[in-house]
Amino acid sequence: MSNPAAESDTRSLEHRLDALQAGPAAAKPRRLNWLSSVWPPVVAIAVLLLIWQSYCWIAQPRPDLYPSVIDVWSAIVANWQSGRLPMALGTSLSRGALGFVYAIILGTLVGFLLVEVPLLRRAFGPIISGLQVLPSVAWVPAAILWFGLSDATVYFVILMGAVPSIANGLIDGIRQVPAHIRRVGLVLGAGPVALHRFVLFPAALPGYLAGLRQGWAFAWRSLMAAEIIATGGKLGFGLGSLLQQNRELADLPGVLATVLTILLLGILIEVGVFTPIQRRVLQRRGLTEAR
């Protein structure tokens, strides 16, 4: 009945068709890609700094109101050598990281809960979306009254900033999982736990990561705002506190130096942590847009 010759012919024809249709996996010059995405912003920053410095050289404005790039750089060096900047950096980063970890845990739990219980989602969904719009700094006065000038105040404000974004990212991610992917999970015999673990959560990963990224941005902003408003007491000395202290000393180069440090840190975490993770996840799924 079977015809081995015809069969092997089918197999080899199929191989050829596969090779034609799938095409070779394009080898990507990764290093070059990375460099090409780094140099434009670097040049842009250099040009901005040059314009700023040139203005100071040519127009000679009051250095206490309009410090030059060189003044600000000296302030960074001075703040670093005095030990205030390293201390502030360490405090803010460790608080930000720890607060963000709490926010991930809480936001993920809340997200899963709202995905699973439709009534809860309909009840709390709009509230969570609303909280996302409320600047979490607005919680600082209440938090100070509840927790005093302690780290709990700072963490509370971070949570209020980041949890809604993370929860919403997960909820949106899971709701956007195509119906046929969910159906295949069921057809393959996945129970409720396995369906979430092996199908829904991995499928929702891009949306969840977008939520994490936004959550971090909110957490970092909330942290800085909380540190500026709430200083002293049992609170550690963070970047926001340094900013506030430099303002009280009328040290504008010091203020700008701190602002630049905060900005730089934000960019570093964005470019160094979130962008590569997100790119890798999207690339694996063939979702990266052509450059």
Next chain:
Amino acid sequence: MAAQAAITLSHVTKEFTGGVRVLDDINFTVSPGEFICIVGVSGCGKSTLLNIIAGLESASSGSVEVPSGRASVMFQDPSLMPWLTARQNVELALRLRGIGREERKAEALRLLDLVNLRDATEKLPHQLSGGMKQRVALARALAQDRAVLLMDEPFAALDAVTRDLLHDELERVWRETGRTIIFVTHNVREAARLGDRVVLMTARGGHIAHEWSVTVERPRQIEEPSVSTIAGSISGALRAELAKVHNV
């Protein structure tokens, strides 16, 4: 001949809310290892029938018996998990069956070899062509190790050349694995090419209009005169069904 049937449908009826009857008193049996094609125009209820056999929808009345347990299902969309490689997609089905890690990998590679994808095991879905994705989906369905395989227009979205080769591939896999297959399609030639038996559904009302036994020797070719003759007769009956709709 007296062997237990692989699938028995008795008096299966499906009504959607609003009283639209898509299936009306459907009765038929499928023998173990048989390849059945269900043909009909869009909206005739053939996919609903498949979903009922798969257990994805329930019948309004009547009974469906699949003594071997639940069936595995393949759809028009390959629905591979886009974050898993071809091998990992097959392994997911094995993992959900509770098979251990070592055995999982060996079995996945064996199944991918069966569908002629030995060289693409570590590729991601977006790196595969439509035909290759559908073969990974076939390997995944086989990984469920169920005697009955239900296929809902699995090749409808593929180009003619790929579909032709996949017919050969499916026929071989069917012969090597001894599965019972129910294959839903609107492509009459495809049905005549693949099926031991072809069942035509009425365009409206959800009945079985006609049945053909296809005794052409395998392996078959889609352009064989004997296959074309049967396709012609099915096609004629299908047109007659359509004509009835227009007369209403």
